[in-house]
Amino acid sequence: MNLDAIAAIATEYPERQSAILPALRLAQEEHGGWLPPEAIREVADALDLAPAQVEAVASFYDMLHLAPVGKHMVEVCTNLSCALVGAQQVLQAFEEQLGVAPGETSEDGRFTLRAIECAGGCGRAVVVVVDERYREPVRPEDVPGIVEELKRGD
């Protein structure tokens, strides 16, 4: 892993602890979208911290993953504004199309589906985040198209 990059990040903060989050983001990118224990240990070593301190941060934040994720990450906001205009139905449509429940990864390892809290796009609800890019607004009938598009792109 890119330990020098982490060390460089660390110099931008007054305390090493503050560099944990950006360092973990970097580590997650390099480890295929999730943080195996080795990644956490590497970050801890690079920042001269105990691995438990790094794991505490990694397990706190929702966008850091401690288990393997699929090639594509589909996240449906189910918080208030989105819920009011049918987030549940959108989520359900994804469940049917992908054959997985929220929080799960499809058996072929291609898709992970998650229900998330407010994505900050309430004005154009329902918000669906696909591989870190926002689709908004999404209706249940748009879902097959999105899934088709992702499958085709592979």
Next chain:
Amino acid sequence: MSATELVTVTVDGREVHVPPGTGLVETALAAGVEIPVFCYEPRLGAAVGACRMCLCEIEGMPKLQAACTLTATNGMIVRTAQTSERAAEGQEATLEFILVNHPLDCPVCDKGGECPLQDLTFRWGPGNTRMTFPKRTFEKPIPISPAIALDRERCILCYRCTRFSESVAEDGQLVALNRGAESVIATFEDEPYLAPFSGNVIELCPVGALTSTQYRFEARPWEIQNVPTVCGLCPVGCNIQATTREGKVKRILSRNHPEVDEGWLCDKGRFAFTHLRARDRIADPLRRVRRRGFDVLSWDDALGEAAELLMQAQGRIVTALSGSETVEQAYALGRLMRAGLGAHTGVLPEETSPALDAFRLPLSAIRDAELEPVAERAPIVELWVKAARRQGAQVEQAGDALEGCRRLADKRNALGKSLRESERAILIWSGEEGAGGAHLAALAKELGFAGKPASGAFHLPCTPNGRGIADAWAAASDDEGPNPEPIGLLFVSGDEAAADPNVRALAERAERVIVNAMFQGLAVGWADLVLPGTSYLERDGTYVNLEGRLQRLRRAVIPPAPDELAWISKLAERFAVEVSPHASAVFAEVSERIYDGLPFGEVGEEAPLRTRSEAPAPQLPSEPAAEGKGLRLVRYRPLFSGPAVERVPELQFQRPAPEVELSPGDAGRRGIAPGETVTVTHNGTSLQLRARITKSLREGIVRIAAEHAGELGGTVEVAK
């Protein structure tokens, strides 16, 4: 506002005057009102307000406030649950919330009977539960380490344990994972919590979530007794309570002495007590017999035999001391050997020097210092140094003792210059080349510490009572005598002496050997006569710790054999020397000679530190240390070593690995990576050890635990 000005706060209608900035919990206490708390613990740093148990109404603030996070300001009006309906409701709701998922398995919980959650629920909580659904369950108990078990169901997430790990011990190994309702206390990947102070989290936990594996299901609070005494396993002398039940020590708890230990213990002091019940503990006197090995003797026969051996030696006796004897024991032994038999030769476990008494300070002064050159580490001292660093003190590594002293004494040295200028500077040294603190005293004098009451110096000895026994042995007689040659009899006092290779070497040259030891493994095979030894938990008397503080040791449990004072007194009788079998009487005699007649009863539960006293300061030896090629080897005695630790299964995982510690620079130049096997050579002997890179180590120095250093010494070379 000047610091001496006080602010007025009204708590439940009572006015109190406290210094501004006093915590509200303490302010209320000053008014005689208790605010209940779980997470609040000032020793852990700033309050976190995690549990909300301390809710109070404060005039002018619309919502209930967590009192532990507030400090006293002038005119503040506080109403606690005693007088405020809202606060009482808030507290009850907090408890109801905490209990939603708490198992309430008090009947099988070790904390039951001494549990703050039980007590506060009884006093402030709802009498009933509205929750009808099943409670959360976890796998349990989870071994946090071989010594600590975790019951996650009982955890109330007060974060005391994780705050200790993060900001007192600074090991960062115990953390809270996840967030909100999912939060759990854990170590990384379930690895054991491997740190020298881990056991303190058991005592900090306000519920039965973190428990001691040694104490699990062993006793109930109403069947135990807590005996106030001091730890006898290292020279810090932490104040402890020994919990006993039916004549057995069941656990060791801290007993906060704010100047010595601040209520923290190291894991050796906390967990090593089971050595009292070691399998090879000696309960009866033993005599060597040809071919059969050993015979058990009656005490009468044993004392007869001992007297016979002492007589036959005709004064050609050498006494090897351990440094773990009480002051009284060393004095009594001195009376017997020196006054009774004219045998003045004592082999002390280490050098000690009275010169440092002129620079005496309580350990707590370390926290408040601004500049601290440090050579080496010792258990609780390490926590004080960490506290100082957190408060902004400048802590410097000073290399090894003698060389460091020389460097700082030099007027041109920059650090030495700052030390001369500082009003609050403390030197912390250890190591055999320090001449028992004499060199350090010379340095402190040179730096002008004599006139600065907040500057001082500590030399960390290796043995728990090295200073005490040296003074007591010296006080036992005014006569002197030549060292006997050949040695007629070697008397070995205590297990540490029995384990010491130098003492073993002396035994080779002695015609006869008497060993006084607790463990068969250390006595059998080389002693003609073995007299059973006792532990610090089984003796009455006094110890002198590394500050020079005289502290009281109390017998927590009766030893399996008479203690040393009892039989030394009997033996002395045969040689017409009067020695009392009672510690109090022996102390009175010693005290007349060396402690200004201080009465035994006044040594006290929270012993004060004697004032500084002048002693002629020695000179620093001027010729520079032999600068050999290669790296200077520092052999150190690790915290987790010694006869007691070796006999405690829960501490085996803490014992030092066969490693050599190198500074990053030295390792880099030799192309050595962490974890690699390297060869350490000195004068043709060599050893294979694993390399460990220690950032805080000065270049040119390597460290190896004595038990893994074999014959190595002086300067060594390290290669892949």
